[in-house]
Amino acid sequence: MKTPSEKSAGRPGFSIPLLFMHLACAGVFFVPGGWPAFFIFVLMYVLHVFALTAGYHRYFSHKTYQTSRTFQFVLALLGTTAAQRDPLWWASHHRMHHMNSDTEDDVHSPRHHGFWWAHIGWVMNRQLCETDLNRVKDFSKYPELLWLNRHPYIPAFALAILLLGAGSVLNLLFPTLGVSGWQFVFYGFFLSTVAVYHVTFCINSVAHLHGRRRYDVADDSRNNWVLGLVAMGEGWHNNHHRYAVSTRQGFQWWEIDLSYWILRALQRVGLVWGIREPPRSVLTERKP
Template sequence: MTQNQNSDSQEPAPDGPPTSDIIYPSAIPFVLVHLACLGAIWTGVTIEALAIGVGLYWLRIFAIGAGYHRYFSHRAFETSRAFQFILALLSQSTSQKSVLWWASNHRDHHLYSDTELDVHSPRHTGFLYSHLGWIFSRRHSQTNLTRIADFASYPELMWLHRHELTPAFALAVLCFAVAGWPGLVVGFFWSTVAVYHATFSINSVAHVAGRRRYITGDDSRNNWLLAIFTMGEGWHNNHHAFQSSARQGFRWWEYDPTFYLLKLLERLGVVWKLKRPTLEVVQNRHRLGTRVISRAALQVAESFNAERIALAAAAALGKSRLSELHQRLRQVQPFAGFEILSELNLPHVPSRTEIVSRARAMLANSPSMEDIAARAHELLLEAIGTRLATLAAQSAYAG
């Protein structure tokens, strides 16, 4: 079980790469939980213990998806204060820290998804760190209560926050009381480890393997296999396209039993106001926000080698024209040189048509494709212009 580290402050993150900031002692309980699974060699595996383990896996996977994720992180539906507490209790029985810690970090993930500020991005920190290493990083040990202020105002949730391991310990004791040592090892520890890695795979696997139906400005993907093991959480690209939806399998064939159970609870009056994606989103006809357009454009621009293009353009221009370009670039505002470069029609620089073609090849279809290509064109020319200015200055200095 992960160690309690619930000090709450908004201190700046430590300097240095995230992967160098892992607090290894805090990972020891996590490793011990995995080693405890080997105890089945001595306790044996009983039908009763297996039944408990399978039941607890699916119950707690539902709690992760419906509780930690769709409710506490995204407020995808409404419920009573009593059921809110039950969801929190079930969620924390997974030993994945408190609902406030989990949800605040997840909100940060969406705010900075697959940028350098993302708490777990395979693109920037590698697969293993995004899968589980980030949990034990000093910079993520604290809980940003400001980010989760809507739930931090509830005393019972703050009590769970301060005693994050209590639900897991209580469940472990209950498993032992019902089925003895096999109940503890197989029923509790096996299911806990399985829930760990099913959950963590959404952070890691669902950002490297699968299909992208929507442009979301990040690497989120739909993975049908993960959807099976996580009760619908594997439709991750769908989720990033419409984060507040209680339904993550947007198409009828996209298996999402967490949503089906929420629908049942809605009929029973336990939850209500389940949010769903708009028809425009489902049909991929919605226009993208500025932030998504900018992130997608950056992906397209970075797919070109600005350094190589600048060197080729400089060679074609020659020293005198390069010096003239340098003077013109010095007279404009920083990062506004793309206007000058557009006028010059420099050799080796990709045309707007080429950039549109690259964007269509890299990204899913979207009504905002032209906007993405236009922004990518600007970003690429800015990068080339910055490098050309450096080359011109070096040439002038050398001369």
């Protein structure tokens, strides 16, 4: 049975903070560019995409590997600085998506609600901002995660202040670098965050409309190689919907899954363990 929040799927919404994040990207035209701007943009982009794909998705939503409580919080905090709310909210909605993928009960299905709604419309619906903690009982027992759930935008605001301070200090110490505090804010926070928004949103929209289907699953999920690259492995979406508990989503050697390889590196130093692989029966399975 759908909750009141889920019954609201498809209704229009509007988010002033989301609009502000997009409009603020215009600030890049008023600050220095060059390699420092490119560096901070790429650094924050990679950190945030990894925190969302390896943290919010593969760990908090599907528990495809294990880690310590300390590193669990590091993933949660880093993911929250990406301004996509907190891991409890994110995982609660994502688990519901897998239970009802591309049915009328799926709150971000392009099949039933259209591309715009699946991509960004559902995020702007205030009724869908609620977190059903019953869906994430395994993680809602941690006070630090509940704190992030109650204050999901404080870490993002703190990151913007940190970038402003870091850029300002570098400008003071190494003026020849051409770095400024606002450069770091506009490239490293606003532009990078909005880029991460649309790359992750594309998994809900584009990856259910465009790409190849290796597996004959009940939903419309597809493998999209472009998203596989820019979303650090999340674009192998049909693979994921066939075997969601696998840490690795690029099932073939040529399906680049950067998040998986970073997790493998973290396993070597003992930060994560219990990484799960797709069984051979799934790897050799073909559509009828």
